Amino acid sequence: MGGRGASLEHQNGMKNMSALIAEEQRRQAMLGGDIAALEALLSEGLVYVHSTGGRDTKTTYLKKLASGSLKYLTLSFEDLQVHAAGPGEMVTGRMSAEVIIGGQSKAIRSLFLTVWMPEPGADGQQVMRMLAYQGAPYPV
Numbered sequence: 001m002g003g004r005g006a007s008l009e010h011q012n013g014m015k016n017m018s019a020l021i022a023e024e025q026r027r028q029a030m031l032g033g034d035i036a037a038l039e040a041l042l043s044e045g046l047v048y049v050h051s052t053g054g055r056d057t058k059t060t061y062l063k064k065l066a067s068g069s070l071k072y073l074t075l076s077f078e079d080l081q082v083h084a085a086g087p088g089e090m091v092t093g094r095m096s097a098e099v100i101i102g103g104q105s106k107a108i109r110s111l112f113l114t115v116w117m118p119e120p121g122a123d124g125q126q127v128m129r130m131l132a133y134q135g136a137p138y139p140v
Contacts, residue, residue: 019089019116020082022128031075035066043119043129051110051135073098073105088117088128094138110135 022041029037039062046058056064064070080093090113097108113134121127 018082019091019114019128020080022116022130023077023080023091023093023114026130027075027077030065030072033065033071035062038062038065040127041130043117043131045131046133047131048133049135051108051112051137068100069102071100073100085115085117088115088131090115095135109138111138112136 025037026041028034029041039058042058042061044058046056046061048056048058048061050056075095075097078094078096080091083090083092092111092113095108095110095112099106099108113132114130115132116128117131118126119129
């Protein structure tokens with residue numbers, strides 16, 4: 001992974017994961033169809049804009065994954081870079097995936113931007129949650 005090294009001690013003193021670690025957890029959860037893990041990583045206010053222009057909320061995105069109408073067969077993130085964003089962090093990079101969408105197999109290559117913000121976790125500690133995702137087609 002490119003960009004700044006990940007640390008368990010957030011730059012603002014938050015004892016948790018950086019956005020870079022959160023991105024890897026998100027990738028693994030998406031690939032494994034782990035709805036519970038994604039539920040914990042995504043903010044309730046999530047705005048998820050796909051590279052096709054489609055838009056999801058946390059609820060609609062998780063429903064697609066849970067129902068199987070969206071399934072990731074392969075998924076990789078490359079050229080990840082982390083950028084400071086107030087109390088949170090933004091991550092930019094490239095995504096390559098093989099997915100099943102509505103029963104059809106599709107290859108996806110996109111550039112993406114995610115916004116991660118600290119939010120209170122179940123134990124009262126701050127955790128990084130993805131607030132926004134914006135994908136854009138990436139020419140092969």
